[in-house]
Amino acid sequence: MKPIDYRELQPEHFERLLLLANTVHGDNYMDQSSLEAYWEAGFDNQINASWVALDGEKLVGFRLTLAAGNWQPDKWCSPTLWRLPENDVCYFKCNTVDAEYRAYGIGSKMLSQSVQSAARQSARGGLAHIWMSSPGNSAYKYFSKCGGELVKEHPGKWLENVINDGYNCPVCDSGCDCVAAEMLLRFD
Template sequence: MKHANPRLTFRQLTEADFDAVIALGNKVHGDNYLTPENLADYFQRGQTENGRNLHWLAFSDDNLAGIRLTFAPGNWDIDQYCTPGAWPFPAEELCYFKCSAVDHEVQGGGIGKSLLMHSIIEAQGAGCKGGLAHIWRQSPNNSAFEYFSRCGGELIADHGKRWLQFSLEGGYYCPVCDGDCYCTAAEMLLRF
């Protein structure tokens, strides 16, 4: 039975949370989006040299309701889907917002924004002036782009087929494309 006003709590991700995080990430983004192997890698990428953990979780009545995976500066790759010449800060001053997922049953209650704010506070403590993300343009009703824009995200560029290689080589099953992913990523930057 759900409470009319669920009790929300937030805390940083630990290795003990991996199974629940994988389940929620795949429920929201599609099968094999998160795996034990890539989540272990992502977890390490979210740890800063000064001991900060940029990953955050949200719980609704003690049930995992949302995740925010964020990579520390220097712990993410600049690839062909990045446009560093258009960024206002060098990569060393940027975190990377890798993944956000909020359970469909509790969306619309501010959990995603709260998780983002928690990660931003930790990233600022690591010296970040902003964060970069590749936002899923084909999310239902383009809600991911709308959400990140409302939080202050600025569009840098759109990149087609951003996750195609991940689906072909990593086993990711895109729920929108019904298999191999041809979705577009909006490269966006959020200034702190």
């Protein structure tokens, strides 16, 4: 494998990112308008906190990160348990790596890039909802290895997306019973 090129997410990556997102996470996981909103929310102080990984022209991974203050904690968040002010916490929306490129450190490198960008934006930590049903629970293992700490588990977090957005969970036969691990990664 040749060296992977890491770049800040730009609109020229959107079409390839959407294809990878919906292939890995299931149909209707993300659309153009939601991706545009995530991309815009990733900026603060003219710094972009979202990254992509490229093998030549092939987009093999992406990390969407919403800048601190540019996202709203919802019922699946537990800010009183974070021990950081809400406005000091960015949101790690999604980390995705093409199946052929997993286990090469691409996800960790994109997370590192996002952490550096978010810290330059003045974030002191980042929150993620980790998919506990990832193959071999690899998402939880990877995020824990990177320093993420479990805050709380949330069964059924993505069921609303199935009902309201037509999302098709890649592991559940009907609906979505997957558990989300609310995890916090501190930057200091």
